[in-house]
Amino acid sequence: MFKITQVIIILFSITCFAQVDWTNRTSGTTYNINSITFGDSQFIAVGGNSTILTSSDGMNWTSRNSGTTVGLNSITYGNNQFVAVGGGYIMSQYNATTTVTSTDGITWANITNNGGAPYYLYSITYGNNQYVALGTGNHINTSVDGISWTENIVTSSSLNSITYGNNQFIADGYGGTMLTSPNGTTWTSQTTGTSKNLASITYGNNQYIAVGDSGIIITSSDGILWTHRTSGLSSYLFSIVYGNNQYVVVGESGSVLTSTDGITWTSQISGITHHLSSITYGNSQYVAVSISGTIHTSPDAELSIAKKQSPTISSATLCVQYMTPNTLSIITPRTMYSSRTEVSIKNICGKKVFENTLSISAGETRIKINTLPPGLYIFGIKSNGQKMFAKFVVAK
Numbered sequence: 001m002f003k004i005t006q007v008i009i010i011l012f013s014i015t016c017f018a019q020v021d022w023t024n025r026t027s028g029t030t031y032n033i034n035s036i037t038f039g040d041s042q043f044i045a046v047g048g049n050s051t052i053l054t055s056s057d058g059m060n061w062t063s064r065n066s067g068t069t070v071g072l073n074s075i076t077y078g079n080n081q082f083v084a085v086g087g088g089y090i091m092s093q094y095n096a097t098t099t100v101t102s103t104d105g106i107t108w109a110n111i112t113n114n115g116g117a118p119y120y121l122y123s124i125t126y127g128n129n130q131y132v133a134l135g136t137g138n139h140i141n142t143s144v145d146g147i148s149w150t151e152n153i154v155t156s157s158s159l160n161s162i163t164y165g166n167n168q169f170i171a172d173g174y175g176g177t178m179l180t181s182p183n184g185t186t187w188t189s190q191t192t193g194t195s196k197n198l199a200s201i202t203y204g205n206n207q208y209i210a211v212g213d214s215g216i217i218i219t220s221s222d223g224i225l226w227t228h229r230t231s232g233l234s235s236y237l238f239s240i241v242y243g244n245n246q247y248v249v250v251g252e253s254g255s256v257l258t259s260t261d262g263i264t265w266t267s268q269i270s271g272i273t274h275h276l277s278s279i280t281y282g283n284s285q286y287v288a289v290s291i292s293g294t295i296h297t298s299p300d301a302e303l304s305i306a307k308k309q310s311p312t313i314s315s316a317t318l319c320v321q322y323m324t325p326n327t328l329s330i331i332t333p334r335t336m337y338s339s340r341t342e343v344s345i346k347n348i349c350g351k352k353v354f355e356n357t358l359s360i361s362a363g364e365t366r367i368k369i370n371t372l373p374p375g376l377y378i379f380g381i382k383s384n385g386q387k388m389f390a391k392f393v394v395a396k
Contacts, residue, residue, distance in 0.1 A: 021376065022256075022270045022288070025295040027053060027061050032071075033289035035084075038282025039077025044105050045278075045289050046072035046084045054105045058287045058297045058350075066100050067110035074133070078126025083146040085133050087120020099133075101146045111147050123171075127164025132184040134159045134171060142184045154187045155179060160212075165203025170223045172198035172210045180223045192218055192226045204242025209262050211237035211249050219262045231257055231265050236275075239288075243281025250276035250288045272296060285350040299350045299378055318388040320379045322372075328379070328392075330365045337361050338383035345369065346378045353377070 027033065031048035038044075045053045045061075048071045052064040066072065072086035082105055087098045098120065102108045121141065124133040131143045138156060143149040159173035169181045176194040181187040192198070198212035208220045215233035220226045231237070237251035249257040249265075254272030259265045270276075276296070279288040286298045319331035332341075337360055345354040354369050360383070372394045380389050 022272060022296045022298045024272075025059050025061065025297060027289075027293055027295045028063055029053065030293040032291040033277065033293055033295065034072065034291075035074040035278045036280045036287060036289045037075045037077050037082070038280045038287075039082060040080075040105065041283070042105055043280065043282060043287055044075055044077075044082055044084075045295065046075045046086070047289075047293070048072075052084070052100075052108065053295075056283075058283060058285055058295075061295065064106060064108060067108045068098050068100055070098050072098070072100065073120075073122035074124045076124045076126050076131065078131065079129070079146075081146060083124060083126070083131055085121035085124045087122075087135075099146060099149070123159070123161050125162045125164050125169070127169060128167070128183065130184055132162060132164075132169055134162050140171070140184070140187070150185075152185060155189070160198060161200045161210075163201050163203055163208075165208065166206070166223075168223060170201060170203075170208055172201045172212070174198075178210070178223070178226070190224050190226070193228065194218065199237065200239045202240045202242050202247070204247065205245070205262070207262055209240055209242075209247060211240050211251070213237075217249070217257075217262075217265065229263055229265065232267050233257065238276060239278045241279045241281050241286070243286065244284075248279060248281070248286055250279045270296075283350065284346070297350070299346060318379075318381060318390045320390045320392045322392050322394055326369055326371050328367050328369055330360075330367065330379070330381075332360050332365060332381065333388070336381060336383045336386055336388065341381060341383040343367070343382075344380045345372075346380070347375060 029051050031051050033045050033047040036045040043055045043058055050066040050068045052066045053061045054064055055061045070086055072084045075084040082102045084100045099111045100108045119136040119139050121133045121135045131146050133141045138153050140152050140154050141149045157173055157177040159171045162171040169184050171179045174197045176192040178190040178192045179187045180190055196213045196216045198210045201210040208223050210218050213236050215231040217229040217231045218226045219229055233255055235252035235255045237249050240249045247259045247262055252275050254270045256268040256270040257265045274290050274292045276288045277291050288296045321329040339359045341358045341360045343356055344352055346352050374394050376393050378389055378391055
């Protein structure tokens with residue numbers, strides 16, 4: 001029998017996903033971080049005062065020279081390069097539609113188009129072999145290389161965010177504005193049924209989801225017909241991403257929402273109090289940035305928020321107990337019994353510290369692992385087309 005003072009057991013059901021474990025990382029800047037993306041095996045974040053930060057793991061960040069002196073508002077990765085857009089005032093005049101590009105995230109080339117034009121760019125995406133960026137003054141600009149841009153004015157409403165999915169571009173904005181386009185040039189206005197401002201949009205799992213003011217969430221399978229969903233929040237939602245088979249939304253005062261289907265949403269306790277401006281997914285983790293210059297990471301394990309301190313044996317529950325410095329006791333649901341069951345353990349930073357293939361055909365299985373230092377770990381199991389996760393804490 002193990003001693004309760006030596007181990008903390010946490011059980012999780014598989015009925016909902018959650019991102020309750022966020023870790024603060026040192027960014028090296030106090031300027032606003034406006035946007036983050038993942039591409040070419042690295043994270044890149046951009047923000048105020050020409051800030052560009054890069055990281056291969058989401059934990060350690062390096063500042064890069066952007067080649068410009070103005071703020072950067074949005075970044076995307078496509079066609080083997082990163083393209084960031086922004087703009088601002090220099091000597092009381094607009095330095096408009098500023099664009100910086102990089103093939104490696106380290107060396108950046110600055111391109112300033114339409115110098116003196118009274119607008120700047122604040123959202124960009126890549127799709128259909130081109131970059132499409134939104135700008136103030138109702139502009140939508142297109143480029144095949146991220147260097148030479150074509151300027152268009154397509155709407156009387158201000159736009160906030162753009163994405164590409166299911167063979168079309170889609171942009172949202174103030175007053176519930178929604179536009180769709182097959183080519184980035186010809187746009188059609190769609191009816192969303194809301195007058196609330198929409199701040200961010202993404203495509204994943206065969207649907208579009210847009211979020212924004214007062215906790216608004218709307219979903220659509222085609223970008224034309226939109227359905228309102230209940231978020232349970234009244235705060236402003238700034239950004240949404242789809243990754244690891246779930247949607248994650250971040251927003252005002254550290255708000256975090258998760259959903260596996262876009263219909264039912266769960267509010268999570270992030271432990272963050274400042275506004276989260278952007279989120280991305282990559283390298284088996286979610287990374288969110290804020291307007292206060294902070295960066296936060298969360299591992300991608302599918303978890304629920306139900307916690308207990310004593311094991312409950314159930315045919316539908318995965319129970320993991322840390323028994324000794326190198327032994328785990330695992331109670332596996334009967335539906336996951338298999339001669340080839342894949343198991344793994346990750347630390348809170350998302351680094352895999354153990355993996356193996358086992359034959360599991362009984363209620364309890366004990367496996368030998370390397371001695372783990374104190375900390376929070378995520379145990380994953382995969383068999384018969386199913387995946388389950390549980391957390392355990394090594395406390396010595």
